[in-house]
Amino acid sequence: MKAKQLLILAGALSCCLLFAAALAADSEIQLPDWQGLDGRVNFTQHKHISGLKKPVLSSGYLLLEDEQLLWHTQKPLSSQVLISAVGVSQLTDGGIDGSADGTANGSSEAIAGSEIIGQLLLAVLQQRTAFLNQYFTLTSVGEDCFELRPHQPPVDQFFTQMTLCGDQTLNTINLLEHNGNRTLIELNQAAIKVEEEAGADIEVKTE
Amino acid sequence: MIRHARIICLLGVWILVLLLLGLKLPQVVWNSSITAALPSAQEPWQQQLLKQNRSSRQFSLLLSGPDTVDLQGVAQQLQQHLQEGVTWHQPLELMQMLQQQYQAYQGQLASDEHWDLLSRGEYEALIQSAWQRILSPAPMLDQALVLDPLLLTQQYLEQQSGGYRQLRPALMGLEGRSGDRAVLLLSAELAYDPFERQQAQILDDTLTRQIDELRRQWPDLQVNRSGVLFHAVAAAQTARSEMTLFGGLSALIILLMLVLVFRSLKPLLLSGVVMLISVTTGLAALLLFFPQPHILALVFATTLIGIAVDYSFHGMVSANQSAERFRSMLPSLTLGLLSTLLGYLLLIWLPFSLLQQVAVFIAGGLVAAYLSVWVLYPYLIKAGQLPVSRWACAVSHHLALRIDRTRRHQAIFLLLVAVVIAVGSYLANSVFTDSVRAFNQTPALLAEQELQVRQLGAQPWNSRFLVVLADDIEAVLQQEEMLKPQLRQWQQQGVLSGWQALSDRVPSHERQAALQQMLGQAYQSPVVQQFLDELGLETPPPALSNLDPESLQLFTQQHLVPVGEQLASLIFLSGVEGDAHVMQDSVMQDRVMKEELDKWPQVHWFDPVGDADNSISEIREQLGIWILLALGLSVLLLSWRLGPARSAATLLYLLIAMAGSLAFSQWFQSQLTLFNLVAVLLVLALALDYAVFFASELPLPEVIQAVSLSALTSGVAFGLLSFSQTPAIAAFGLTVFSGVALAALFAPLISCISGRGKR
Numbered sequence: 001m002k003a004k005q006l007l008i009l010a011g012a013l014s015c016c017l018l019f020a021a022a023l024a025a026d027s028e029i030q031l032p033d034w035q036g037l038d039g040r041v042n043f044t045q046h047k048h049i050s051g052l053k054k055p056v057l058s059s060g061y062l063l064l065e066d067e068q069l070l071w072h073t074q075k076p077l078s079s080q081v082l083i084s085a086v087g088v089s090q091l092t093d094g095g096i097d098g099s100a101d102g103t104a105n106g107s108s109e110a111i112a113g114s115e116i117i118g119q120l121l122l123a124v125l126q127q128r129t130a131f132l133n134q135y136f137t138l139t140s141v142g143e144d145c146f147e148l149r150p151h152q153p154p155v156d157q158f159f160t161q162m163t164l165c166g167d168q169t170l171n172t173i174n175l176l177e178h179n180g181n182r183t184l185i186e187l188n189q190a191a192i193k194v195e196e197e198a199g200a201d202i203e204v205k206t207e
Numbered sequence: 208m209i210r211h212a213r214i215i216c217l218l219g220v221w222i223l224v225l226l227l228l229g230l231k232l233p234q235v236v237w238n239s240s241i242t243a244a245l246p247s248a249q250e251p252w253q254q255q256l257l258k259q260n261r262s263s264r265q266f267s268l269l270l271s272g273p274d275t276v277d278l279q280g281v282a283q284q285l286q287q288h289l290q291e292g293v294t295w296h297q298p299l300e301l302m303q304m305l306q307q308q309y310q311a312y313q314g315q316l317a318s319d320e321h322w323d324l325l326s327r328g329e330y331e332a333l334i335q336s337a338w339q340r341i342l343s344p345a346p347m348l349d350q351a352l353v354l355d356p357l358l359l360t361q362q363y364l365e366q367q368s369g370g371y372r373q374l375r376p377a378l379m380g381l382e383g384r385s386g387d388r389a390v391l392l393l394s395a396e397l398a399y400d401p402f403e404r405q406q407a408q409i410l411d412d413t414l415t416r417q418i419d420e421l422r423r424q425w426p427d428l429q430v431n432r433s434g435v436l437f438h439a440v441a442a443a444q445t446a447r448s449e450m451t452l453f454g455g456l457s458a459l460i461i462l463l464m465l466v467l468v469f470r471s472l473k474p475l476l477l478s479g480v481v482m483l484i485s486v487t488t489g490l491a492a493l494l495l496f497f498p499q500p501h502i503l504a505l506v507f508a509t510t511l512i513g514i515a516v517d518y519s520f521h522g523m524v525s526a527n528q529s530a531e532r533f534r535s536m537l538p539s540l541t542l543g544l545l546s547t548l549l550g551y552l553l554l555i556w557l558p559f560s561l562l563q564q565v566a567v568f569i570a571g572g573l574v575a576a577y578l579s580v581w582v583l584y585p586y587l588i589k590a591g592q593l594p595v596s597r598w599a600c601a602v603s604h605h606l607a608l609r610i611d612r613t614r615r616h617q618a619i620f621l622l623l624v625a626v627v628i629a630v631g632s633y634l635a636n637s638v639f640t641d642s643v644r645a646f647n648q649t650p651a652l653l654a655e656q657e658l659q660v661r662q663l664g665a666q667p668w669n670s671r672f673l674v675v676l677a678d679d680i681e682a683v684l685q686q687e688e689m690l691k692p693q694l695r696q697w698q699q700q701g702v703l704s705g706w707q708a709l710s711d712r713v714p715s716h717e718r719q720a721a722l723q724q725m726l727g728q729a730y731q732s733p734v735v736q737q738f739l740d741e742l743g744l745e746t747p748p749p750a751l752s753n754l755d756p757e758s759l760q761l762f763t764q765q766h767l768v769p770v771g772e773q774l775a776s777l778i779f780l781s782g783v784e785g786d787a788h789v790m791q792d793s794v795m796q797d798r799v800m801k802e803e804l805d806k807w808p809q810v811h812w813f814d815p816v817g818d819a820d821n822s823i824s825e826i827r828e829q830l831g832i833w834i835l836l837a838l839g840l841s842v843l844l845l846s847w848r849l850g851p852a853r854s855a856a857t858l859l860y861l862l863i864a865m866a867g868s869l870a871f872s873q874w875f876q877s878q879l880t881l882f883n884l885v886a887v888l889l890v891l892a893l894a895l896d897y898a899v900f901f902a903s904e905l906p907l908p909e910v911i912q913a914v915s916l917s918a919l920t921s922g923v924a925f926g927l928l929s930f931s932q933t934p935a936i937a938a939f940g941l942t943v944f945s946g947v948a949l950a951a952l953f954a955p956l957i958s959c960i961s962g963r964g965k966r
Contacts, residue, residue, distance in 0.1 A: 045342070047341065049341070049347070049351075049352055050350060050352075050353070051350055051351075052742055052743060052744070053743040054743060056341055056342070056742075058342045071343070073342045077335075077338055077342075079338070079339040079342050079343075087375070088345045117346065121344065153299070154299055157303065159346070175344075177347075178349075179347075179348070179349035179350070181346065181347060185344070
C-alpha cells in the first residue's frame, strides 16, 4: 500500500514538474535561430491608420548598428528617423551625404515618450530576448510566426500585440496598436522590392 | 522686611515665568532654517508666494548601480516603506495623463513653430511635417488623422517634456545612464514642512535604515539624496549637537574656573541660580512674542550665559566684601545693564526676525539676571563667605599695582595707537558678503550628492522665476502667451536657456479659438485640400469645446498659486547661470531690456534668494548705523555719570574692541557677514560693562577679579562657538571672542585715565 502511494505521489510530482517546465517554456521567449540582421536592410511599410480608407505605403532601408537604427524612408518621400534607446528622433535639416553606406547627417530631437518604442524596435530587430522577455509573453502561431503580447507598462499602453514571422531571417513585423492602427513591416536584405498594387495604396504626388 | 518682599516678588514672577514656559514649550514649533529667519520679501504677493511655495517640500533620490542591480525593485521597496506623508511622483503617469487630455482636443493645440507656419500660410511645411510623422514607425494618437490631419496636436504632445535632460520617464521615476551605471531618479513631495524637525527626522531615519538594508542585498547600489529635507535634518542635527557640546563645555569650564578661584562650589550654585532665572525668563519672553521661534536664537542664547555670569561675578565679588560694597557696586551694574539693554533693544527695530528674537531673549534674560543678583545675593552671600584663592588674589593685586603705575599719558598714547591700528585695519581690509548661502554650510557629502543629482538635469530650474499676476487663469495664460516672443528672444541672446510655463501645457481659450480659425482657413487652401484628398480624409469639423486648465490639475498646481484675489503663475527658468543677479543685471540694468519687461506690468521678476541677499545687505547697512548710534548713545549716557574725560577714553576703548574684533575676524575668515556685525553689538555690551567698572570707584583688585572672570568665561563660551560648522555661528563666536579679549586687555587703561583715588 505504501509503495503504491509513493508511486502515485512520484507520478503527480513528475506531472507537476512537466507542467511547470511547459509553463516556463511558454513564458520565456525562445525565438527561432534567425540569422541576425545587420548593416543595410530594405523595408516596406504598410501603415493601416484608423480613419484612412487605404493603408499608407512607404519603402526605404534600415541601417542597423549596435545601439541605433537609421530608418530612411525613400518613397513616397525622403524622411529619416533615428531610433535608439533614447527614443525615436525625427532627423531635421538632414540629408544623405555622398557616402556609400548612406549615413545620415543632420540634427535630431527625440520624441518625448518614445524611448520604449526605440528600445522595442531595436530589441526586435536585434533579437534581444532579455528585453522582449521583460515585456512580452510569447505564443507560437503557425510554422514561422510568433505572437508577442505585452504584459507590462509602458509597452502595453501602446500595443496590443506584435507578430514576428520569418524563415531563416526575420521577414515581417506586424504591430497592432490599441487604437486599431496596424503597421506591417516587411524586411529584405536583398534588392528593394516595392509592391505597387494598382490603386491599393496611397501614393504621394511629389511636386 | 523689604528684602524679603523683594525676594518673594522675584520668586513669584519667576514662578509665573515657569508656568508660561510649561504652557508654551510643549506646543512650540522650532524653525531650523537660516533662510526662514531672513527678512521676508517686500511685496505682499511675494510673501504669499514664499509661504505657499512648496518647492522646499520636494526631494529626490538618485539610485544608481551596475546593470546587475534591480533598480526598479529597489525603488519599489523604498516607495513602499516611505509612504506616510510622502507623495511619489510618477512621470510616466503624468505624460500619459497629458496624452489622454490632448487626445480629446486634437486640432486645438499646436506648437509655437507650427503656429507661426500656420499664421504665415506656409502649409507645405506643415504637410511635409505631417507626412514625416505618418511615415515614422512610432504609434499615433487615436483618430489623429481624422481629427487633426496636419497632426499638429500629435507633434505638440511629442514636444512636451518634463524639462528633463539625460533622463526619460519610466515606470517608477526617471531612468537613464551615467557612464556604465544605470540610474533611476525618484522624486517625491512631503505633506509637511521639511523644517518640522520630528517628522523630517523620522523620515530621514527610515530612509537610512531602508538604504542600509537594500545595500546588504545590492552592495553596489548607490543612493544620492537631494532636497531641502536632507539639508534641514543635517542643520538641525548640527545645531542640536553643537548646542549640547558648546553649552556643556561652557558650563564645565565655567564650573572649573569657579572652583579654582573660589575653592568652593557655592559660587557655582549662585551663578547657576542667576543663569537659570535669566535663561528661563529670556526663553519665556521669546516664546511670548514669537510663536515660531528660530533654533538659532537659542544658539545665540549662549551669549546670555556669558553676560549673566558676568553680573553674578560682580555681585559675588562685591557682596563677598561687604553689604556696603555691594550697594556701591550696584550703580555700575545698573549702568552696564542700561547701556547693554539699549544696544540690544535697538535690534528690535530691524526687519530681521532672527535678530529681533535674539534681542528679546537677551533683554529679558539680562533684566532677570540683574534683578536676581540685586535681590538674592545680599541675602545669600555674607561678607567673607566666599574665600577667594590666594593665587587669584595675588594676581589681581599684582595687576592692580601695574595698572596704578601706568601713567595717564601712557594710557592715552596706548589707546590712541591701538585705535588707529584697529580702526585702520578694519577700514582697509574689511570685505562684507551678503549672500545668504554664506550663512549655512551643507555637509560635504550631502553637497556632493546634490551636485550629482543636478548634473543629471533632474532639477534644471533655477531659483528665480518670472511671475505673472492676473485675475483669472485665462488672463494668466494670455499674458504668458504674449510674453513668449520675449522669452524666445532672451533665449537667443543667451540670457536664459529655457523655461516652462503653464501655457506650454495648456493654451488660453483665445489661442485655441485662433488656432481653429487658422486651421479653417488652411483646410480651404488648395494644397491642404490636395493633402486631404491623397489621404482620403474629410475636412474635420470645428471643435465644440476648449481644453481647460482644470483638466490638467497636476500641471496647473505646479505653476498656479492664489495670492489674495489674484492668481500668480510661476514661469520656471533655466540656464540663468553664474551670479544670482545675472539675469537681473541683464534685464534690470540694461535699460532696453528693462523697458521690454516694463511693457508687461503684470509680469514680475521674482528671485527669493537674490531678494534675501539684498535684504541682508540693507539690514547690514542699517545695523552698522544702529551700532554707531548705540555707541554714541552709550557714551552719552556714560558721560552723564563719568564725565567727559572718561567718556572720551571709553569711546576710544570701545572703538578698539569693536573695530579690532572685526579686523581680526576678517583676517581669520577672509570675509565678514551680517553675523559678525551682530556680534559687535555684544562686544559693545560686554566692553561697556568692563569700562563702567574700571571707571568706577570700586577697588581695582575686585574689579580685575570680576572682569577677568567674566572675560575668561565669555571668551570660553564664544571661543567655542567659533568652532561651529555653521558659518554664521562661527563668525559670531569669533568676533565676540576677539572683541572680549581686546576689551579685557584695554579696559584697565580707563582706570589709568580716570585717576582713581581709592585702591
